[in-house]
Amino acid sequence: MDFTIPEELDEIRAGVRELCDRFPGEYWRELEPDRYPEEFVKALTNDGWLSALIPEEYGGPGLTITAASVIMEEINASGCNSGACHAQMYTMGTILRHGSDEQKERLLPKIAAGELRLQAFGVTEPTAGSDTTQIQTTATPTDGGYLIQGQKIWTSRALHSDLMLLLARTTPADQVEKKTLGLSTFIVDMKQALEAGNMTIRPIKTLMNHATTEIFLDDVFVPTENLVGDEGKGFRYILDGMNAERVLIAAECIGDGTWFIDKAAAYASEREVFGRPIGANQGIQFPIAEAHTAIEAANLMRYKAAWLFEQGLPCGAEANMAKYLGAEASWQAANACLDTHGGFGFAEEYDVERKFRETRLYKVAPVSNNLILAYVGQHVLGMPRSY
Amino acid sequence: MNQGDTNAIEAALRLKEAAGDCEVVLVSMGPDDAINSLRKGLAMGADRATLVSDTGAAGSDIVGTTNVLAAVLTHETPDLILFGQQSADSDGAVLWAAVADRLRQPVISQATSLDLSEGKATVKRQTEYGYDVIEAPLPCVIAVSDGINEPRYPSLKGIMGAKKKPQAIVTLESLGVGAEQAGTAGSRTEVKSLNDPPARGDSQLIEGDGEAAARVLAFLNEKKLT
Numbered sequence A: 001m002d003f004t005i006p007e008e009l010d011e012i013r014a015g016v017r018e019l020c021d022r023f024p025g026e027y028w029r030e031l032e033p034d035r036y037p038e039e040f041v042k043a044l045t046n047d048g049w050l051s052a053l054i055p056e057e058y059g060g061p062g063l064t065i066t067a068a069s070v071i072m073e074e075i076n077a078s079g080c081n082s083g084a085c086h087a088q089m090y091t092m093g094t095i096l097r098h099g100s101d102e103q104k105e106r107l108l109p110k111i112a113a114g115e116l117r118l119q120a121f122g123v124t125e126p127t128a129g130s131d132t133t134q135i136q137t138t139a140t141p142t143d144g145g146y147l148i149q150g151q152k153i154w155t156s157r158a159l160h161s162d163l164m165l166l167l168a169r170t171t172p173a174d175q176v177e178k179k180t181l182g183l184s185t186f187i188v189d190m191k192q193a194l195e196a197g198n199m200t201i202r203p204i205k206t207l208m209n210h211a212t213t214e215i216f217l218d219d220v221f222v223p224t225e226n227l228v229g230d231e232g233k234g235f236r237y238i239l240d241g242m243n244a245e246r247v248l249i250a251a252e253c254i255g256d257g258t259w260f261i262d263k264a265a266a267y268a269s270e271r272e273v274f275g276r277p278i279g280a281n282q283g284i285q286f287p288i289a290e291a292h293t294a295i296e297a298a299n300l301m302r303y304k305a306a307w308l309f310e311q312g313l314p315c316g317a318e319a320n321m322a323k324y325l326g327a328e329a330s331w332q333a334a335n336a337c338l339d340t341h342g343g344f345g346f347a348e349e350y351d352v353e354r355k356f357r358e359t360r361l362y363k364v365a366p367v368s369n370n371l372i373l374a375y376v377g378q379h380v381l382g383m384p385r386s387y
Numbered sequence B: 001m002n003q004g005d006t007n008a009i010e011a012a013l014r015l016k017e018a019a020g021d022c023e024v025v026l027v028s029m030g031p032d033d034a035i036n037s038l039r040k041g042l043a044m045g046a047d048r049a050t051l052v053s054d055t056g057a058a059g060s061d062i063v064g065t066t067n068v069l070a071a072v073l074t075h076e077t078p079d080l081i082l083f084g085q086q087s088a089d090s091d092g093a094v095l096w097a098a099v100a101d102r103l104r105q106p107v108i109s110q111a112t113s114l115d116l117s118e119g120k121a122t123v124k125r126q127t128e129y130g131y132d133v134i135e136a137p138l139p140c141v142i143a144v145s146d147g148i149n150e151p152r153y154p155s156l157k158g159i160m161g162a163k164k165k166p167q168a169i170v171t172l173e174s175l176g177v178g179a180e181q182a183g184t185a186g187s188r189t190e191v192k193s194l195n196d197p198p199a200r201g202d203s204q205l206i207e208g209d210g211e212a213a214a215r216v217l218a219f220l221n222e223k224k225l226t
Helices: A007-020 A025-031 A038-048 A063-079 A086-090 A093-098 A101-112 A190-197 A234-240 A241-270 A282-311 A314-345 A351-361 A369-380 B003-019 B032-042 B062-074 B095-103 B154-160 B212-222
Strands: A118-122 A137-141 A145-154 A164-170 A185-190 A199-203 A212-223 B025-029 B049-053 B080-084 B107-115 B121-124 B131-137 B140-144 B167-170
Touching: A007 A063, A007 B032, A007 B154, A025 A282, A025 A351, A025 B032, A063 A086, A063 A282, A063 B032, A086 A118, A093 A185, A093 A234, A093 B154, A101 A369, A118 A145, A145 A164, A145 A185, A145 B095, A164 A212, A164 A234, A185 A212, A185 A234, A190 A212, A199 A234, A199 B062, A234 A241, A241 A314, A241 A351, A282 A314, A282 B080, A282 B131, A314 A351, A314 A369, A351 B025, B003 B032, B003 B080, B025 B062, B032 B049, B032 B154, B032 B167, B049 B062, B080 B095, B095 B107, B095 B140, B121 B140, B131 B140
Parallel strands: A118 A164, B025 B049, B049 B167, B080 B140, B107 B140
Antiparallel strands: A137 A145, A137 A164, A145 A212, A164 A185, A199 A212, B107 B121, B121 B131
16 A cells, blocks of 8 residues: 655645745734635635646646645645635536536636636525425526526625526425435526626624625526536536545645644643643643544545545545544644643634634534434445434 | 745746746756756746756865856856845855856846846846946846845646656766866865854843843843833
């Protein structure tokens, strides 16, 4: 088994780190509580980092999921927050895999060039949550397209996106053979819908600066050419994109965990109380070492999932487990880091409390860790459905 | 890569972007893995790189190093040779002068701005008291200061594209540099020993014990520095 890290990944890491160094803790603190990191996202976009997964034929570099995940990891490991823009990297995957040639040629080069932002993903609804097949938003055929009616919630970055990938029911649930059928995926031109007055976006204040929103759709017109793939198969298309997303999110968690561990280990070695560094106490040192061990274990699962994905092999279990392990490990590292810093950990200028709030999200979104356990229990271990 | 070198590369890239039809070539001497540093310059946008890597060049002092670099530059015949002001390790700030001397070309250091026109370089040279404006005919050697520009950082496409750009690793023999001109044999200086600077006997360490600020203030008052 070869664990050599390809040189290319080190170069990507160095490049991302160099960019992120220009956005230190002060930058992120000044954005709190709810200003979007426009300058940071613009820098990432202009230098092509967010187009990593777009194939060369559409103007991207066509990197592997491993390389793309390294970009996300390094952003978070440097103290920045990829949550502001990670979806720009992977949302286009649905169009890439299931869109028509016309859609790919029309949209992907512009997304690769940073001219179009596709980083809003409208799936979750107030009454459906993780039970995606129960969504109430409908798309009704009309002349030349569809009219979308309904509501989405926890749609992040909607105010900072030109397009939204949206899931809506095109056939009522009681008229389909399986409840996973009859759902369709659309590309919604948000600017147009907002200008036409058919869409309202309301920001939701949250624990961390995350630019999330709820969206009200009132007969939003979507032309037929913006239906992705076949009508009624949208649920499958959305699921297809999940494995890549899970790997990238796992990498973000690992990046956060690395940041916490580095920060905690450095502080534990510098800070002297009772005449010696606090890290000389096992009560301080062991939680940091434990968290590091958990991060390393999550990292192995992340690389395994990425490798399987790149080989075209089934990787649902590994991608989900990588996200689970990453989120648990980063939270463990966050707590070890906060405990190590004592009262200073709560002071804004140390950035620990900000990262602490940011990394907590990963245990809940984009998929709850409990739902991953439910998936592993049922689909990997063959136990009865638990929900 | 030295920070100063990235300023020099940035200056070269800006000249190329303004002039269009020219080539930015990176030149260095070092072990094989120095090509990784050069690759960063290629990722920034340089066109190709040449690294002189030869066990015979190991241990070169400034005399040996300039013999080698002058040989590469004679081969390349550039219109303009740009250096960073100084290296990050030894802070020598003499290599560009020695290379210019070997090539018998004009040299301008500490450049904070640089314009090329009508076969000459016009440089604003930073001094302790202000600026000198100096002109030199091309070809010439210019060492840029860190104030000349803000170096760009490599984009993802730049990093991916750097691998495909020409990267030559050449030997002393291929440059026609004899064994006696490089390495320890080609050097005229020898490092006998390196030591830390002697400690200053009159320094005081004031630690943060709650009264440190008052003690610092008292010290400054005593020295009439407040």
